[in-house]
Ligand SMILES: Nc1nc2c(c(=O)[nH]1)N[C@H]1C(S)=C(S)[C@@H](COP(=O)(O)OP(=O)(O)OC[C@H]3O[C@@H](n4cnc5c(N)ncnc54)[C@H](O)[C@@H]3O)O[C@H]1N2
């Protein structure tokens with residue numbers, strides 16, 4: 564673990580999930596489960612056919628066989644009376660297996676004529692049969708606490724009869740874009756756009772605001788933010804310029820600055836504080852630095868508040884498509900495209916760029932001990948999955 568990892572863990576330390584609430588499935592999408600959820604019903608709900616064909620007793624079909632053709636069972640019907648020895652019942656995919664049947668012979672391997680069915684091959688016990696609960700058993704664990712409920716997870720819960728879940732409340736995040744140039748619009752608030760979207764993609768309710776380079780105004784805005792939000796994210800004003808008031812405003816609000824300045828590029832001036840027991844993330848103003856610092860520190864910490872078990876991006880070791888490096892002694896982050904052959908190609912490196920973040924599929928992290936790396940060297944690659952919002 565390097566210095567940066569220790570700081571990341573220190574930022575997350577003590578950030579517990581927010582209170583929980585009950586939600587019907589229809590309102591639970593995008594939230595994180597507060598508790599493990601057990602299946603109310605099994606999936607599949609009943610032992611059923613996996614094919615259109617004929618339900619049989621496998622003992623009747625040791626090889627090619629001729630059986631009496633019985634009734635038909637469709638999906639949604641009751642299984643009805645047991646299958647008699649020497650009988651085959653026409654059955655469709657998803658229809659419940661009649662008692663006594665233990666295999667289904669596919670339509671294509673059977674021929675029906677004059678009230679009889681001719682079966683070409685032997686039927687093995689269990690063939691083309693799905694057992695009730697073989698996917699998820701009733702009462703068994705459906706999803707664990709800390710799982711995000713996306714469409715596929717909601718589908719699983721719906722399938723096993725869960726109608727309501729206990730989820731962590733949505734974080735309320737105040738987003739303060741600072742700077743006279745941003746307030747006036749001379750510099751577009753591109754970081755505000757990026758972070759509002761990134762926060763909403765985490766399920767947060769976002770309250771964005773712009774504040775000029777005025778310590779009193781900034782301190783007042785921060786006070787209001789701390790009164791109403793679970794967390795505050797500020798943008799700009801955290802380095803050493805004459806107008807960099809974020810630290811002073813945090814201290815005026817009684818905040819305790821835990822981190823200010825981190826061994827990485829870009830994103831070096833990042834600030835983390837606790838004020839009224841709420842986390843305050845001070846992001847650098849330079850666009851690439853702002854988004855890197857968000858990825859490295861704020862996103863995992865906010866995921867902890869939101870109740871997520873998985874807080875870090877999935878990281879793979881992928882080979883560099885071209886040489887890359889930096890000054891040893893601090894971690895270096897590069898926006899990168901993942902090419903079709905699985906190599907990663909860095910895009911730009913200036914701390915003020917907006918192009919790299921927009922075109923990247925991944926963020927590459929070069930460790931602090933690394934200097935220049937040749938093409939082909941494996942590098943830690945954080946995959947940035949699409950988060951539409
Ligand atoms: N003498 C020094 N100068 C700087 C240092 C340093 O250590 N010594 N650090 C540099 C580093 S590293 C970074 S990163 C930047 C970040 O500084 P701040 O966080 O104080 O950001 P600002 O000065 O307020 O703004 C920097 C830059 O970003 C633009 N900006 C600000 N907010 C937004 C926004 N919401 N959307 C888009 N762009 C924004 C702002 O206009 C400036 O151009 O400091 C270096 N300087």
Ligand code: MOO
Pocket residue numbers: 827828829830831832847849852914915
């Ligand atoms: O780290 Mo600043 O974060 O590069 O320009």
